[in-house]
Amino acid sequence: MLAAIIDSGGLGEGAITLNKSQPSVSRSVAMLEKRLGSRLFEKGKRPLRPTELCQVLAEQGRVIAAAGDAAQAAVDLYARGKAGTARIAGTPIFMDGVISGMIASFQSTFPGVTIHQSYGYLSELSEQLGMGSIDLAICPVRANAVPPDLNFKPILRGRNVIACAPSHPLARKSAFKLEDIAAYPWIAPPAGSPLYSDLKMALDSIGIHDFRVSFTGGSLASIISVMGGSDSLTVLPYSVVFMQRAARTVTALPVKLEHPERELGILWHVDRPVRPAVKRFHKFLEAEFTGLAHRIDERGREEVWRR
Amino acid sequence: MLAAIIDSGGLGEGAITLNKSQPSVSRSVAMLEKRLGSRLFEKGKRPLRPTELCQVLAEQGRVIAAAGDAAQAAVDLYARGKAGTARIAGTPIFMDGVISGMIASFQSTFPGVTIHQSYGYLSELSEQLGMGSIDLAICPVRANAVPPDLNFKPILRGRNVIACAPSHPLARKSAFKLEDIAAYPWIAPPAGSPLYSDLKMALDSIGIHDFRVSFTGGSLASIISVMGGSDSLTVLPYSVVFMQRAARTVTALPVKLEHPERELGILWHVDRPVRPAVKRFHKFLEAEFTGLAHRIDERGREEVWRR
DNA sequence: CAATCAATATACCATGATGTTATGAAGATT
């Protein structure tokens, strides 16, 4: 109040800038003067001149007002999801191959939001969502296997492909027989991962029951690196291969695999309040994925799925 | 409150450090949560864990609390007279020769107090006290000439002496006749100053009616400087000469002059509130002057006043 | 210098934030 009065040059003017009535401000000042035992404005001066003490207090008042404004601004940013934190976790290959790119693009539009990323499979993710240590999980889930305390929003059909380096002999042939595939070594995902069972199922579906695993346990970056330096094959979600297309590090063989019954989706806890930043990120992810699904469908028809 | 709760690790503990009851703090938090539309503490956690938003707001709260503490500290300092401003004015020779030294010693004990010094004679001082543009005036005043709206506190008898440089011929003689004095040129204070009439009266009292003025209009520093380089004489308050004793730039001739009817004193306005810093400075001045008066009396008996 | 104007102070009432004590509810712990 003191700062407002001083800056606007009068008690009445000050009251206006404070959105208060003139008597209210007058009385507040009078009460403070009584409490301090010193005048805050010179006695008997009509354009109300501030005392020395008043100036000092006004200075602190300005600091307080600025902090109040900053707090208000922080609340606004937070409420509109433009500041805050979103903690997201998911299966490693997906996080590295798909989500991380989306996070980058999200952060270019919402630089105030901090993203905490971590990795895990369904059981850990479910537990962490329950404990509240993460906000969202991205994970392939069978529709009937969604834990009861979690919401599930599918975002992508779970289609896997056989992946290899663009330099792989099979990738350069326009046509090949399924038996040719059996000759090459395989990169297997970590044993616990859903992709590992996918791999077995997929190979079963094309009649390959016996295969040699040359490398296992690596993250996406390792897998791509190993593939690039060898003739190894692996099974990856098509979306992951698709996202790598610009880097030309991975390609998909035109082999139709049997698909798992799972869908990739976003999981979150049923009755845990959703922070605005999380909501914002969630919506962003969904939008990105519908866009991605379209582009995959368009391109997929041309390039893959032929046998 | 948020900062207190976070820092002391719990709502109850926070309430204690805030000197409030636990329910009061609890409800305040709840009201703020409702107003913000977001939680400030995690739901269902008993050692009450702060939300992200809460941390941000607590940060601003700490700023506000610090500013509040600073304001309180400023008020305390001000009320105890250890911070603030005192505006003092007085006759030039006195301000330069006596008061300025006291100001220096005052400021070494009260470095937070700002002293504004200015110069003037009784009429201006009286007016400025009336307008409130100065707080204290130091000036020789005749007891019956104190303006009615001013208080007057005498601090020193107005004794004048004939002053000269220590190297002056008369200062080196153990005895001399009054006629010898007439031979030397005089430094006269500014024509408007009380000292000027003192000069005439003093010389009249020892039978010198005709004297040559060699220099006039200067401040104390000029007068001392001119005296040092010449055989000029002047009339100065003995207190001024006394304060210069350490510098050995001025000495007093052992001539008994007739003294003006005025007393040096402190003037202040009757019904203007006295700021604590002014009060403090005022008391300090009075104490200094009683000390000075004693020392002058002791020494004066030995050195001067012999005829 | 009186009349007038603008600025501030006061009177009076309403409201709501904030304080208290007593007590209930719910995580945390053993």
Place this chain on the structure above:
DNA sequence: AATCTTCATAACATCATGGTATATTGATTG
């Protein structure tokens, strides 16, 4: 499961703060 600690709620009191209406008082002007 029992108990303890911690927090939330209930019920009430108080006072700062807000408003409108009006009085008071420096400032201004003819």
